[in-house]
Amino acid sequence: MTMEKNQRIIYGIHTDNEGRCVHYHSEVDVVANMCAMCHKFYACYKCHDELEDHPFEPVESDEEATAMCGACGKLYSYKEYACLSKCTGCGHEFNPRCALHKSIYARTSDT
Numbered sequence: 780m781t782m783e784k785n786q787r788i789i790y791g792i793h794t795d796n797e798g799r800c801v802h803y804h805s806e807v808d809v810v811a812n813m814c815a816m817c818h819k820f821y822a823c824y825k826c827h828d829e830l831e832d833h834p835f836e837p838v839e840s841d842e843e844a845t846a847m848c849g850a851c852g853k854l855y856s857y858k859e860y861a862c863l864s865k866c867t868g869c870g871h872e873f874n875p876r877c878a879l880h881k882s883i884y885a886r887t888s889d890t
């Protein structure tokens with residue numbers, strides 16, 4: 780499966796073309812996460828909560844294609860993405876501190 784770069788839609792406030800937003804905009808903040816309720820990729824949960832009428836609904840951590848590299852569009856499950864320090868598709872580095880927000884973006888059975 781190929782995905783055209785320009786078909787990706789990352790929702791958010793002042794998002795750039797790699798998924799950074801008004802809240803998280805360092806070089807490594809390129810990952811977008813899917814909300815289990817509206818199935819849209821958002822740059823971050825804060826953007827989601829400001830633009831949608833429901834709070835960000837976490838996905839199952841092993842559900843396919845719920846996290847996306849904003850730099851190349853490669854899709855991961857949250858679990859796959861969470862143990863990577865950079866994208867296996869394009870090599871772009873991911874923000875290691877995103878793991879701190881795990882409970883917001885994904886449900887987990889292993890605690």
Ligand SMILES: [Zn+2]
Nearest residue numbers: 814816817831
């Ligand atoms: Zn939502």
Ligand SMILES: [Zn+2]
Nearest residue numbers: 800802823826
């Ligand atoms: Zn944001």
Ligand SMILES: [Zn+2]
Nearest residue numbers: 848851866869
């Ligand atoms: Zn990538």
